[in-house]
Amino acid sequence: MKVLLVEDNKELAESISDYLRGEGYLIEKAHTVYDAEDKLIAFSYDCILLDLMLPDGNGIDLLRSIKQDKINSGVLIISAKDALDDKVAGLEDGADDYITKPFHLSELHARLKAIYRRKKLDGSNAVVFNDISLDTNRMEVMVNDALLDVTRKEYDLLLYFIINKDRVLSRQAIATHLWGDQADDLANFDFVYQHVKNLRKKISAAKGNDYIETVYGVGYKFNSLKQA
Structure with a gap:
């Protein structure tokens, strides 16, 4: 699975990347909205891991752009925010799932696989x-x-x-x-x-x-x- 990780915390991004590469994923990273938009223009991804709080913008706005541009990637929101309205906003704007920091990397892996099965494999392994x-x-x-x-x-x-x-x-x-x-x-x-x-x-x-x-x-x- 090819994944774009949009996360401004470079230490966390490296930790997630190392773990998922160990599980066989192809990972690319973007630390800002600008970097993410640039990569999404040039490349396609099976799933996007999207932080909400980014240094140059809001992840929800990026999510809306992804859906408006009909980019057919699964989207898993990762954020320190635990408020119900943030979760609802993300899901209503087209995210496939939501996970709150801190989280276990094994759970992140399981949620990514579930999104991939639903979007690409009709829910089957x-x-x-x-x-x-x-x-x-x-x-x-x-x-x-x-x-x-x-x-x-x-x-x-x-x-x-x-x-x-x-x-x-x-x-x-x-x-x-x-x-x-x-x-x-x-x-x-x-x-x-x-x-x-x-x-x-x-x-x-x-x-x-x-x-x-x-x-x-x-x-x-x-x-x-x-x-x-």
Whole structure:
């Protein structure tokens, strides 16, 4: 899961980031409304962790902008404020959940997973498409009931393909999803081809159908209409 953490307390932001990276998340940080807006223009995120009290503005105003711009990210408000009206305002303006500081990082992790399941996976921990199934709790891939030995990036890539099936995904979009804004520092996206190649090879070895199509000059598409 790719997450944008909007939090001005740098020590807390680092603590949250370290924990979630350990759980396999891709985390990017913004410490101000301005930084967050800049990142949201350039990149997409599965979920946004949003503090309400920021040095250059209010998190609620940023939340309203997110919804107005139809950014399809889950939003989990994190704030020291415990007043009922703040919670109600955040939820009424489109937040998916609200957690009050101080909180246990394990609870934050659980709430993020719940938001992701609701918004991306129809509330399920399992993602199934024909002969391919993914367990999002165990981060495992099964093809024809055979467990695939995939890397974390290959797992993330396959989940990204299935969630966005029948959409053409550029190599840059894939790179950004897997590596975040670090992808901007890369000379090219040849490594995307290698990850796709390895994933295809492992699926084929399990006698699975290769739904991944190359769109020459652009990127790839997971073709749900492709027949075995």
